[in-house]
Amino acid sequence: MTCPFLKEGRARYCHAAPVRKLILNGPGVADGGRCASPEYRQCGLVAKHTAQQERCPHLEEVRVQYCTASPVTKLVPFSDSQLSNCTSNSYRYCDSYLLLARPHAMTPPADLLYAPNHFWLDAEESGLCHIGVDRFLTDVAGSVDGVTFATMQGTHRPALALTVHGIEWPMSFPNPMMIQKVNSRVRSDPARLTADPYGAGWLFEGWELPGRTRSGLVAGLQAAAWQAEERERLAREIHETHAPGCDGGQPVRGVARLLPRQHLVCLFQQFFSRRSWTAEE
Numbered sequence: 001m002t003c004p005f006l007k008e009g010r011a012r013y014c015h016a017a018p019v020r021k022l023i024l025n026g027p028g029v030a031d032g033g034r035c036a037s038p039e040y041r042q043c044g045l046v047a048k049h050t051a052q053q054e055r056c057p058h059l060e061e062v063r064v065q066y067c068t069a070s071p072v073t074k075l076v077p078f079s080d081s082q083l084s085n086c087t088s089n090s091y092r093y094c095d096s097y098l099l100l101a102r103p104h105a106m107t108p109p110a111d112l113l114y115a116p117n118h119f120w121l122d123a124e125e126s127g128l129c130h131i132g133v134d135r136f137l138t139d140v141a142g143s144v145d146g147v148t149f150a151t152m153q154g155t156h157r158p159a160l161a162l163t164v165h166g167i168e169w170p171m172s173f174p175n176p177m178m179i180q181k182v183n184s185r186v187r188s189d190p191a192r193l194t195a196d197p198y199g200a201g202w203l204f205e206g207w208e209l210p211g212r213t214r215s216g217l218v219a220g221l222q223a224a225a226w227q228a229e230e231r232e233r234l235a236r237e238i239h240e241t242h243a244p245g246c247d248g249g250q251p252v253r254g255v256a257r258l259l260p261r262q263h264l265v266c267l268f269q270q271f272f273s274r275r276s277w278t279a280e281e
Helices: 038-042 089-093 095-101 135-141 191-195 220-242 261-271
Strands: 006-014 059-067 119-123 128-133 146-149 154-156 159-164 167-172 177-182 204-207
Touching (some): 089 128, 135 220, 135 261, 167 261
Antiparallel strands (some): 006 059, 128 204, 146 159
């Protein structure tokens, strides 16, 4: 799938100029402007001995792509790969796209896969993957003070530590992948993680290992039923263990900040430490 903000066009540039500056063809300039007429001879970059032609011999035209959601239009020739993410589902993690097209940041895409310790995996047909944590975790935490990546490149189980209300939560995705990069922006701005866990708060990008990266994950109706069961289990855990005598109801967003340290550590171990639905670890 291609990003809806990705557009195509033709641009021109001067081959003789010391700096190549692409100029997008458009209304009034689609003919190449002065460079495509005999007036090019008035340009100081044209050699005086140049044969008299109808258009400048230094005029070059290329096919380009550009993002209409970006505040600054950057033209990229088709021969370059800088906009490759725009032509795949990876555009869903672009800040420009998220700013304009994600009014409901907490709503997860329907095709995500989930791990039992509340990581999600978005795997494309090409094998490119993104990994993050789900809304259940961010609802429990409320806010995250810091993000520290333990694995940043190579074939590993993606691992990191979240600092939640002064307590470190070491977490790892249960399956390996070939990690290409991490979302460094969540390190400087951890609020991205809780504000948009399925978009701007993504954590790892990399390549799927066939038969391994998706092992033991659930999706669709099974995932929805599991999420509902987890919320019920959280309510029971809070009422029976951490707040005995409470008259019921669902825990509030950010319930972690209301729990004493020992209870918060226990809650993390119950829900977010490494877990598996299978007997094999």
